[in-house]
Amino acid sequence: MSTTRERKIMEGIVTGDRQVIKEFYTNNYPYIRKYIIQNSGDETDAEDVFQDAIIMMYQKLKTGTLEVHSSLRTYFYAICKNIWRNRLRRNKKFVGSSDMVNAEEIDVSLLEEIEQKEREQLYQRYFLKLSHTCRELLTMVFEGKTMREISDMTEYSSGYARKKKFDCKKSLMDMIEKDSAYHELTMIKKDIF
Amino acid sequence: MERTQELFEKIEGYLANTLSKEEGIAFRKELAVNKELQVEVEKHRELHDALSDTDTLAFAEKIRKIRKEMIQEEADTTATSGFRFSSFLKIAASLVLIISLGTLLWQVSRHDSPQDLYTAYYVPYPVEDVTRGVDQKESDEFQKKYREKKYEEVSVVLEKISEDTMDERHRLYLGNSYLNIGREQDALLQFQQISDTSKYYEHASWFRALTYLKLEDTEASALILQKIITYNGIYAFNAKELLEKLEKK
Numbered sequence: 001m002s003t004t005r006e007r008k009i010m011e012g013i014v015t016g017d018r019q020v021i022k023e024f025y026t027n028n029y030p031y032i033r034k035y036i037i038q039n040s041g042d043e044t045d046a047e048d049v050f051q052d053a054i055i056m057m058y059q060k061l062k063t064g065t066l067e068v069h070s071s072l073r074t075y076f077y078a079i080c081k082n083i084w085r086n087r088l089r090r091n092k093k094f095v096g097s098s099d100m101v102n103a104e105e106i107d108v109s110l111l112e113e114i115e116q117k118e119r120e121q122l123y124q125r126y127f128l129k130l131s132h133t134c135r136e137l138l139t140m141v142f143e144g145k146t147m148r149e150i151s152d153m154t155e156y157s158s159g160y161a162r163k164k165k166f167d168c169k170k171s172l173m174d175m176i177e178k179d180s181a182y183h184e185l186t187m188i189k190k191d192i193f
Numbered sequence: 194m195e196r197t198q199e200l201f202e203k204i205e206g207y208l209a210n211t212l213s214k215e216e217g218i219a220f221r222k223e224l225a226v227n228k229e230l231q232v233e234v235e236k237h238r239e240l241h242d243a244l245s246d247t248d249t250l251a252f253a254e255k256i257r258k259i260r261k262e263m264i265q266e267e268a269d270t271t272a273t274s275g276f277r278f279s280s281f282l283k284i285a286a287s288l289v290l291i292i293s294l295g296t297l298l299w300q301v302s303r304h305d306s307p308q309d310l311y312t313a314y315y316v317p318y319p320v321e322d323v324t325r326g327v328d329q330k331e332s333d334e335f336q337k338k339y340r341e342k343k344y345e346e347v348s349v350v351l352e353k354i355s356e357d358t359m360d361e362r363h364r365l366y367l368g369n370s371y372l373n374i375g376r377e378q379d380a381l382l383q384f385q386q387i388s389d390t391s392k393y394y395e396h397a398s399w400f401r402a403l404t405y406l407k408l409e410d411t412e413a414s415a416l417i418l419q420k421i422i423t424y425n426g427i428y429a430f431n432a433k434e435l436l437e438k439l440e441k442k
Contacts, residue, residue, distance in 0.1 A: 055256065058249065062248065120242075125253075133417075
């Protein structure tokens with residue numbers, strides 16, 4: 001279904017090609033920005049939604065699970081619109097206006113996936129807000145390195161590395177829990193399971 | 194549930210299956226009856242699952258940097274030539290900071306406990322115009338209170354800003370306010386949220402170093418000071434001087 005141009009865009013995204021990603025932004029961000037601002041959002045919302053959607057597309061491309069039945073652009077816009085509608089619904093601002101809903105946007109399996117990815121992306125977003133030192137240390141932890149290996153690689157004493165790991169992880173969890181979206185997503189998860 | 198290093202290490206050990214046989218039995222027994230512990234274990238599990246995908250994390254960071262570059266390029270293209278008033282304000286603020294620090298530092302030499310060093314080197318982040326995320330009236334109000342050193346009241350105003358609209362300057366002011374009312378851990382949390390790609394990162398690093406100094410964690414403070422020296426920005430000179438004093442202790 002994909003054209004040669006679309007295949008090049010997908011390849012550029014999965015390999016992290018800066019030029020392709022910049023062009024993708026330039027060609028598609030104005031439409032998403034306009035859509036979100038017209039539907040109770042602001043510039044920051046538009047930036048967040050666009051970034052989350054492109055990350056979701058990257059994950060699907062990487063795992064070979066991206067199924068585009070129409071054009072890549074239509075598919076991407078559907079992800080963005082569904083993410084935004086979910087957020088509005090959680091914030092009780094979604095009123096189901098007919099302007100916002102049309103056939104191409106509704107995809108139940110995509111909606112379920114968005115809910116699941118939203119939690120992951122919330123964790124990832126706050127992880128990226130940590131200091132460079134904390135990110136480096138926690139990355140090693142999440143990669144499964146032992147404290148001894150971490151201590152050797154960072155030249156921290158073992159006691160300091162353990163304390164620093166605790167401080168960084170606690171900061172991260174505190175930040176996440178202060179975000180109202182975390183509580184809303186937790187409620188959704190409870191409803192589902 | 195109070196979060197302690199011991200609790201985290203037990204949970205991590207349980208999830209990685211590295212607890213000893215006895216520890217494992219005791220932990221599972223506690224887990225079976227303690228609902229708070231069950232929730233906490235689930236949070237750790239989810240965090241590990243979400244953050245072990247390092248490819249996606251690297252991609253997310255790349256996207257963020259690319260977008261920042263694009264916004265900067267757009268701003269450079271549209272910026273008018275000549276000296277902009279906002280730039281003038283920022284330079285003036287930096288000069289005030291340097292002069293204030295210089296005036297204080299000559300008094301320091303004989304007083305070098307971490308607390309004394311903190312008192313000698315700490316100068317609140319200077320006020321610039323900050324309006325995003327707060328309305329003009331609130332902005333005027335918190336800036337006035339900040340200038341008057343009414344830090345408790347500043348923190349109340351800034352805590353009302355939602356996470357989505359909180360920008361990096363707000364975090365610097367809020368962190369500084371917390372520092373002045375004895376909420377050092379909260380201050381650290383604010384400074385840590387300023388990204389290393391931000392133009393405010395050097396300021397945030399300096400205040401993080403001072404916060405650790407106030408908490409008497411000189412090892413953590415020294416590590417940050419070393420990075421500030423390597424970065425060689427406006428705090429490099431003071432960071433070098435402070436680090437030398439810490440190393441003499």
